Amino acid sequence: xxxxxxxxxxxxxxxxxxxxxxxxxxxxxxxxxxxxxxxxxxxxxxxxxxxxxxxxxxxxxxxxxxxxxxxxxxxxxxxxxxxxxxxxxxxxxxxxxxxxxxxxxxxxxxxxxxxxxxxxxxxxxxxxxxxxxxxxxxxxx
Amino acid sequence: xxxxxxxxxxxxxxxxxxxxxxxxxxxxxxxxxxxxxxxxxxxxxxxxxxxxxxxxxxxxxxxxxxxxxxxxxxxxxxxxxxxxxxxxxxxxxxxxxxxxxxxxxxxxxxxxxxxxxxxxxxxxxxxxxxxxxxxxxxxxxxxxxxxxxxxxxxxxxxxxxxxxxxxxxxxxxxxxxxxxxxxxxxxxxxxxxxxxxxxxxxxxxxxxxxxxxxxxxxxxxxxxxxxxxxxxxxxxxxxxxxxxxxxxxxxxxxxxxxxxxxxxxxxxxxxxxxxxxxxxxxxxxxxxxxxxxxxxxxxxxxxxxxxxxxxxxxxxxxxxxxxxxxxxxxxxxxxxxxxxxxxxxxxxxxxxxxxxxxxxxxxxxxxxxxxxxxxxxxxxxxxxxxxxxxxxxxxxxxxxxxxxxxxxxxxxxxxxxxxxxxxxxxxxxxxxxxxxxxxxxxxxxxxxxxxxxxxxxxxxxxxxxxxxxxxxxxxxxxxxxxxxxxxxx
Numbered sequence: 001x002x003x004x005x006x007x008x009x010x011x012x013x014x015x016x017x018x019x020x021x022x023x024x025x026x027x028x029x030x031x032x033x034x035x036x037x038x039x040x041x042x043x044x045x046x047x048x049x050x051x052x053x054x055x056x057x058x059x060x061x062x063x064x065x066x067x068x069x070x071x072x073x074x075x076x077x078x079x080x081x082x083x084x085x086x087x088x089x090x091x092x093x094x095x096x097x098x099x100x101x102x103x104x105x106x107x108x109x110x111x112x113x114x115x116x117x118x119x120x121x122x123x124x125x126x127x128x129x130x131x132x133x134x135x136x137x138x139x140x141x
Numbered sequence: 142x143x144x145x146x147x148x149x150x151x152x153x154x155x156x157x158x159x160x161x162x163x164x165x166x167x168x169x170x171x172x173x174x175x176x177x178x179x180x181x182x183x184x185x186x187x188x189x190x191x192x193x194x195x196x197x198x199x200x201x202x203x204x205x206x207x208x209x210x211x212x213x214x215x216x217x218x219x220x221x222x223x224x225x226x227x228x229x230x231x232x233x234x235x236x237x238x239x240x241x242x243x244x245x246x247x248x249x250x251x252x253x254x255x256x257x258x259x260x261x262x263x264x265x266x267x268x269x270x271x272x273x274x275x276x277x278x279x280x281x282x283x284x285x286x287x288x289x290x291x292x293x294x295x296x297x298x299x300x301x302x303x304x305x306x307x308x309x310x311x312x313x314x315x316x317x318x319x320x321x322x323x324x325x326x327x328x329x330x331x332x333x334x335x336x337x338x339x340x341x342x343x344x345x346x347x348x349x350x351x352x353x354x355x356x357x358x359x360x361x362x363x364x365x366x367x368x369x370x371x372x373x374x375x376x377x378x379x380x381x382x383x384x385x386x387x388x389x390x391x392x393x394x395x396x397x398x399x400x401x402x403x404x405x406x407x408x409x410x411x412x413x414x415x416x417x418x419x420x421x422x423x424x425x426x427x428x429x430x431x432x433x434x435x436x437x438x439x440x441x442x443x444x445x446x447x448x449x450x451x452x453x454x455x456x457x458x459x460x461x462x463x464x465x466x467x468x469x470x471x472x473x474x475x476x477x478x479x480x481x482x483x484x485x486x487x488x489x490x491x492x493x494x495x496x497x498x499x500x501x502x503x504x505x506x507x508x509x510x511x512x513x514x515x516x517x518x519x520x521x522x523x524x525x526x527x528x529x530x531x532x533x534x535x536x537x538x539x540x541x542x543x544x545x546x547x548x549x550x551x552x553x554x555x556x557x558x559x560x561x562x563x564x565x566x567x568x569x570x571x572x573x574x575x576x577x578x579x580x581x582x583x584x585x586x587x588x589x590x591x592x593x594x595x596x597x598x599x600x601x602x603x604x605x606x607x608x609x610x611x612x613x614x615x616x617x618x619x620x621x622x623x624x625x626x627x628x629x630x
Contacts, residue, residue, distance in 0.1 A: 096332075099376060100357050102284040104332040114281035141283035 024077045026133040029060075031085055032068040033106065033140040038089040041069050046082045052122040053084065064089075082125035083110040085138050106140035169481050170226035176482025182541050183482055185566045185588045185621045188221035189236065196249040198597065198613035204245045205599060205610060207576035210629040211316075212240040212584055212597070213295035214568075215304055216622030219253065220480065223267035229274025229413060229477040234259045235292030236620055237304050237319050240586075240597050240613070243630065247597060247613035251620070254291040254304045254312055255321035274413040274477050285309040285354065286324060286333045293338030294624040298348050299369030305338040307386060308354070308412070316628070327363070327371040334361055334374075338624065339449075341390035343524050347372065349390050349431065351397065355404055355415065358382045360397065360427065362434040375434030379427055383416055389453035389462040390524045394437065396497070397427040398447045398464055413477070418470040420444040426497055426504060428460065440497055442504040446470045448490070451516030454526040460497040463530055463551075465490040465514050466506075484541045490514055492532055492549065509549050510556060512537060515569035515624075519581050519602075527551060529602065531583055533567050534558065542566035542621075546585065548605055559605040564590045566621065572602055573627045582610075584627060588618060595619040 031041050041064050044056035051057070060071050064087055086095040086107035096105050110127045113120035127136055177184060217233025220226055227233060238251040253259055261280070262269050269280040270288045282288055289309035296303045302316040303325065310333055311325040326332045335352030342348050346367030351360060359376045366372035383402035388395055401422035407414030423441035430437050446467045453462030467490040475486035492513040493506040513532040522528075528551055533543035544567055545560040561567050570585025581602035588595050595618050598609040 098330065098332055098334050100334065100354050100359065100361075102333050102354075104284065106283065108281070112281055114278065139280075141281050141287065 024075050025129050025131055027073040027076050027081070027129050028133070028135040029071045029073060029083065029085070030068060030135065030137040031071070031087075031108070031140060032137060033108070034064055034067055034069065034087060035106065035140075036087075036089065037064050037066045038087075039064050039091045040088050041071070042086055042088050043071055043073070044084045045073060045076070046084070046122065047079065049122040052082055052125075053119055057081070076129055078129055078131045080126050080128055081110070082113075082122045082127070083136070083138065084119075084125070085109070085140065087140060108138045108140045110136055110138055112139050167221075167225045169228055170221060170224065172481040172483070173226060174482070180482055180484050180541070181590050182566055183479060183484060184590065184593065185542065185618070186220065186230065186479060187618075188226070189218040189620050192236075192253060193238075193249065193251040193617070193619060196615045196617060196619075198247040198249060198615050200245065200247065200611060200613055202609065202611035204242065204247065204613065205575075205582060206245065208573065208582055208584075208599060209242055210627055211297075212242070212571075212625060212627050213297060213302065214238040214240070214586065214622035214625030215254075215291075215293060215295040216620055216624075217290065217292040218251075218620035219259070222262060225268055225277075226480060227268075227272055227275045228480055229272070230479060231292070231413075231476065232272035232275050232290070233292060234262075234290050235304055235306070237291075237295050237302075237314060238619060238622060238625070239319055242613075249595075249597075249613075249615055249619065250319065252319040252321075254314065256289055256291050256312060257286065257324075258288055258290060271411055274411050276407070276411040276414065284333045285335065289324075292623070294626075296340055296342075296348075296626055297628040298340075298342065298365065299346075299367060301369055305336065305340070307337045307339075307352075307384070308335050309333060311336045327365070328374070331371075331374060336361075336363060337386070337388075339387040340365075341388070341523055342520065343390060344521060349395060351385070351388055351395065353382060353385045355383050355412070360385075360429070362395065362429060364431075373434065377427075377429060377434065377436045379425075379436075379439070381422075384412070386448045387450055389450045389460075389464075390431065391453045391455045391460055391462075392524050393431060393455050394453075394460060395429045395431050396453055396460060396462055397429070398450070398495075399425040399427055400446045400470070401425075401444050402470070413473070416470070418446075420469055426495070428497065428499065438499055438502060440499075440502050440504050442495075442506070444469070446473065446490075449514065449516055451530050451532075452518040452522060452524070452527050454524065458499040460499065461526075462495050462497070463509065463516055464493050464495055465516055465532070466493050467491075479541050485539050487539050487541060489535065489537065492516060492530070494551070509551075509554065510534070510547065513547070514543060517569065517571045519572040519574055521574055529572070529581075531570055531572050531602070533569060533585075534560075542588075543568075546570045546583065546600070546605060548583070548602065557603075557605045559600065559608060561587055566590065568622055569624055570600075571625065571627060573629075586619075586622065588621060589614075593618045
């Protein structure tokens with residue numbers, strides 16, 4: 001059974017800055033479906049299919065709130081990206097899964113993409129970010 | 142003419158564009174309604190929309206004074222939402238029933254389990270997630286508990302009541318009100334680990350269970366101690382492990398009969414669709430030592446499909462167990478066809494006594510009775526040699542549902558049979574020890590097709606052929622259930 005997230009990447013995330021240089025597009029990510037205000041919402045942005053779920057291009061985090069949170073990811077060159085999100089409810093820096101590899105904390109992907117017994121593909125989660133920036137919404141499941 | 146057929150007729154002449162979304166009826170639902178007049182027994186599988194509260198039963202005969210307590214039952218009851226009907230009986234959302242017996246009176250109530258899935262789909266007004274045999278995928282699945290219907294068994298243990306499914310967590314209910322309290326997590330790191338619908342409770346009050354996540358090739362093993370806390374959890378690697386529905390507990394072992402399914406990626410993402418029967422492969426009896434959850438032996442047997450076993454016991458290094466065995470998985474598929482009102486594809490299972498020789502690694506079986514299902518033994522016999530095995534019985538017609546009950550004497554092979562007849566759909570019947578410890582009552586629900594009513598009957602376990610001692614008849618039809626258990630007052 002495939003694992004959903006490379007936990008080591010999020011473990012290294014800690015408190016990444018969510019604002020960057022203003023020279024490129026700004027991606028606003030609205031994360032909905034939070035059932036608690038526990039922990040942080042962690043976002044990873046991937047720019048290449050071969051790096052998907054392995055090596056994020058940018059990462060961001062924000063304190064969880066009931067219902068929904070919003071993050072701004074600045075400094076993205078216009079282009080194609082895929083995002084993965086999870087709520088680190090117990091603040092241990094990773095998406096917890098049970099011994100069968102099933103995620104047990106809320107998570108989601110851009111396009112609300114779904115895989116078949118595993119994470120979706122880069123293409124399924126792909127969003128196009130133009131120079132003018134973009135707002136996307138991801139629902140935690 | 143029902144409302145939707147009227148709509149279809151009236152709107153047929155209008156341009157399609159004026160049809161509101163959802164005005165077209167669902168094909169499965171249409172076929173079910175069209176076939177019902179010819180197959181009245183299938184009326185037991187009508188959709189249910191709301192809870193059933195406070196049904197007082199009319200007692201025929203005299204209810205045994207010592208038989209006091211609650212008979213909990215569980216089964217799928219919501220098959221339709223937003224004009225769509227599920228494609229398989231196992232798909233429906235669970236409804237837990239309580240038959241309460243006190244002062245010679247019997248009351249019935251039944252509540253939908255408010256699973257995450259039930260609540261979300263109710264709010265959306267339509268099915269959102271893939272089910273056992275139907276591949277809706279309108280919202281992504283987080284993990285297996287996203288699609289947990291809690292629809293298979295109701296098990297009281299250590300003061301708690303659990304609604305069980307086989308692919309995910311137990312759901313805890315209030316034993317008095319049946320209100321849903323939520324997902325049960327036995328230990329934080331074991332969240333969402335499958336906890337099957339067929340636990341066994343040994344006479345010392347310990348609950349034993351297993352779980353399977355098809356594709357993971359791991360058999361999960363659970364021991365819940367008599368105080369309700371997690372006693373032990375384990376995992377055993379078993380190659381090519383598909384769905385396994387039930388198991389047998391002996392004094393030393395847990396035995397799993399693994400049918401020969403190959404697993405494939407299903408185009409519709411349904412659980413059933415990923416299971417492909419392969420009769421060229423053997424059935425396997427996987428024997429696990431219950432003391433340390435280690436794998437003792439895997440014994441191969443001829444291919445066969447088993448849902449249920451009643452009991453098993455040890456004789457030295459030999460295990461004896463009963464199983465309801467069918468030749469292949471056609472009944473599993475047939476329990477989908479009935480949702481369209483097609484009852485012609487059901488195949489019978491027979492009760493076998495299987496002997497496993499752990500030293501030689503061999504298995505043999507002998508038939509105890511034909512056309513049977515839902516084997517149960519008295520809770521005092523669990524894991525020990527049982528003299529009596531109780532089953533439901535049918536005739537060889539392909540019509541849906543069982544029509545009688547029997548006890549099988551495991552020593553003489555004698556059958557004691559009571560035939561309800563073709564006008565009844567007979568559900569699982571369970572033995573309940575009589576007060577004073579000698580003999581059992583046999584307690585079971587059946588649906589009266591002619592009167593469209595549900596009744597709970599009680600038999601003397603030693604004299605089934607004499608007919609029920611008493612019957613508690615409801616003024617309405619309650620949804621069919623799969624399994625249940627009795628909690629003495």
